[in-house]
Every structure is written in structure tokens, then in C-alpha cells.
Amino acid sequence: MRVAALSGGVGGARFLRGLLGALRARDVAAEVTVVANTGDDITLHGLRVCPDLDTLMYTLGGGVDEAQGWGRDGDTGHVAAELAAYGAGPDWFTLGDRDVATHLVRTRMLGAGYTLSEVTRALCERWRPGVRLLPMSDQPVETHVVVRDPERRAVHLQEWWVRGHAETPAEGFPLLGLDRAVPAPGVLDALRGADVVLLPPSNPVVSLGPVLALPGVRDALRGTAAPVVGVAPVVGGRTVRGMAAACLAALDVPCTAAGVGGLLRDVLDAWLVDDADLGATRAALTPADHPDRADVAVHGTDLLMRDREGAVRLAGTALDVALGLHGATAGA
Numbered sequence: 001m002r003v004a005a006l007s008g009g010v011g012g013a014r015f016l017r018g019l020l021g022a023l024r025a026r027d028v029a030a031e032v033t034v035v036a037n038t039g040d041d042i043t044l045h046g047l048r049v050c051p052d053l054d055t056l057m058y059t060l061g062g063g064v065d066e067a068q069g070w071g072r073d074g075d076t077g078h079v080a081a082e083l084a085a086y087g088a089g090p091d092w093f094t095l096g097d098r099d100v101a102t103h104l105v106r107t108r109m110l111g112a113g114y115t116l117s118e119v120t121r122a123l124c125e126r127w128r129p130g131v132r133l134l135p136m137s138d139q140p141v142e143t144h145v146v147v148r149d150p151e152r153r154a155v156h157l158q159e160w161w162v163r164g165h166a167e168t169p170a171e172g173f174p175l176l177g178l179d180r181a182v183p184a185p186g187v188l189d190a191l192r193g194a195d196v197v198l199l200p201p202s203n204p205v206v207s208l209g210p211v212l213a214l215p216g217v218r219d220a221l222r223g224t225a226a227p228v229v230g231v232a233p234v235v236g237g238r239t240v241r242g243m244a245a246a247c248l249a250a251l252d253v254p255c256t257a258a259g260v261g262g263l264l265r266d267v268l269d270a271w272l273v274d275d276a277d278l279g280a281t282r283a284a285l286t287p288a289d290h291p292d293r294a295d296v297a298v299h300g301t302d303l304l305m306r307d308r309e310g311a312v313r314l315a316g317t318a319l320d321v322a323l324g325l326h327g328a329t330a331g332a
């Protein structure tokens with residue numbers, strides 16, 4: 001079975017680790033292709049850092065700092081401390097010592113002319129994440145944030161997010177470089193040729209948003225013969241983790257399973273929401289004039305990945321929905 005997924009960092013990586021567990025538990029031989037958001041990428045101290053690719057690689061490859069959800073396990077901060085002693089900023093984005101090696105290898109290879117796809121493949125030879133990990137694009141695309149401060153400027157997503165904790169109200173998320181970017185080799189083929197497409201509970205605006213904005217991606221998802229199943233990152237009107245609420249607010253989208261489902265409605269066949277949100281989401285996503293022809297089938301489950309087993313269970317449910325093994329609860 002060929003499974004394709006789009007993903008951001010922590011939420012996506014935990015879900016996808018669960019997916020690999022669920023496939024193993026079902027004894028299904030599958031080739032999983034993961035298309036990672038690279039809109040978070042940033043150059044710091046001359047090093048090219050790809051947070052979502054690295055989180056996926058470390059999580060699926062068994063090298064992640066579990067408590068944090070990102071970065072290398074057992075890492076130390078000597079390089080960061082030395083940089084601080086030089087007063088060499090930025091000081092709000094720390095790179096662990098072990099992590100720095102990844103960025104050194106990546107930066108060196110990019111400088112030698114390799115594409116980000118080739119670099120990612122090389123890094124994965126060490127980590128063996130058990131999936132084919134693709135960057136969404138080989139061209140740099142950087143998500144910036146137009147902030148509502150007196151000067152109304154745009155800052156890099158990482159500065160708004162990591163430094164400012166998404167506290168400055170945002171007005172939009174322009175994707176710098178998007179006009180020159182195309183999906184990386186293999187991305188569209190993976191979506192078109194998949195048997196199942198999954199959208200993990202990644203941030204719908206700044207993780208899935210940049211991938212979906214690349215030319216051809218939305219069309220490939222609409223056109224694929226595979227069922228496209230999404231998992232809501234929101235439970236009971238709150239994001240489970242992180243600051244997606246601030247991103248949704250900027251787009252005037254309610255921070256609900258129905259609100260996020262509405263953003264993805266054109267590409268989704270099924271939408272997995274928390275049991276508590278089932279009724280409201282179903283009502284919102286069922287067209288009033290065609291109550292019997294909902295374009296998105298809404299399914300309810302326990303949406304929280306409390307631990308590794310919880311992620312296996314959630315991903316298994318998403319797989320069952322895709323394979324038609326989980327009773328539909330609306331439309332379909």
C-alpha cells in the first residue's frame with residue numbers, strides 16, 4: 001500500500017510515528033511518503049535550518065528529544081553559550097550542539113550545489129526514518145508574518161513564533177519565494193499515485209498551508225483516486241498544543257474542528273474530529289441544500305495523542321477511515 005502524507009513538525013511527526021506503528025500492528029506492507037513543510041526554514045549563523053524536516057527525521061529515526069518534541073535527545077548547549085558570550089545573536093533560537101551537525105552537513109551540501117531533496121535523502125541515510133521524506137520544494141519558501149504593531153512590519157515566522165510566542169496579533173502569512181517555487185521531485189506523483197492520503201493534525205495555516213500553496217498540490221489532492229483523510233488539530237475549540245489559534249485568528253477562521261475542516265474542505269474526503277466536536281462539525285460541513293450529499297464525511301474519535309500508543313490508535317483510526325473500515329457518520 002502506498003501512503004502519502006503532508007506534515008509540519010511535532011504534531012505531524014508524532015502522528016506519523018503512530019502511523020508506522022499502526023501499519024506494523026496490522027501487518028500491512030506500506031511505502032509511506034511524507035511531504036514536509038519547509039516554510040519554517042531559516043538561516044541562522046550562516047546555517048540552513050529546516051525545523052520540520054529535522055523534527056520528522058529525528059522523531060521517526062529515534063533521535064528526538066521526547067520531552068520537547070523537537071531537537072536531538074541528550075543535547076547540550078555549548079555552542080549556543082559560546083555564541084552568547086560573543087553577543088552573536090539571535091539568542092531566541094537555540095541550536096543544540098548535536099543538532100548543529102545536521103545543519104552543518106546540510107549547509108555544506110547545499111553550498112556544493114545539492115538540492116534540498118538530495119540533502120534530505122543523504123541525512124536520512126543516517127536516520128532511516130522508515131518513510132520517504134521529501135521537502136515540499138527544493139526552492140526556498142519562507143513563511144513571514146505581517147504583525148499588527150505600530151510599524152506594521154513582516155517578520156520571519158520563527159521570530160513571531162519562537163521569540164514572540166505568537167503574542168503579537170498577526171494579519172497574514174505571506175510565503176516569500178512562493179512565486180519561484182514548485183513541488184520537489186516526487187511530491188505530486190506521490191499524491192496522485194497513493195492508495196491513501198493522510199493529513200496529520202499539523203498546524204493548518206503555517207504547516208499544511210505552505211505545502212498546499214505550491215502549484216499543483218491542491219489539484220493533485222482533489223484529483224487523486226486515493227481517499228484523503230484529515231485529522232483535526234483542534235479539540236473543543238482549542239488547539240491541542242502550540243499556537244495555531246493565533247494563526248487561525250489572523251485568517252478569521254474559528255479555532256474549531258469545523259473551522260479548520262472548512263479550510264481543507266476542497267481536498268478532504270473525510271475529516272477525523274474529536275467525539276465532542278462531531279455534531280457541530282458535521283452540521284457545519286454538510287451543505288444545507290444537499291444534506292444527503294456532504295462532500296466531507298465526518299468521523300468522531302478520541303483525538304488526543306497522550307503517548308506513543310495513543311498516536312498508534314489515532315493513526316490506525318485514520319487509516320481505517322481511509323480504507324472504509326470505520327463507519328461513516330455524515331454524508332458519504
Ligand code: GDP
Nearest residue numbers: 008009010011012201202203207233240241305
Ligand atoms: P509544528 O510544525 O512543530 O508546529 O508541528 P505541526 O504543525 O505538525 O503540529 C502542530 C499541531 O499539532 C498543533 O496545531 C496542535 O494542535 C496539533 N497537535 C499536537 N498534539 C496533538 C494531539 O495529541 N492530537 C491532535 N489531534 N492534534 C495535536
Ligand code: CA
Nearest residue numbers: 008009040052
Ligand atoms: Ca513547524
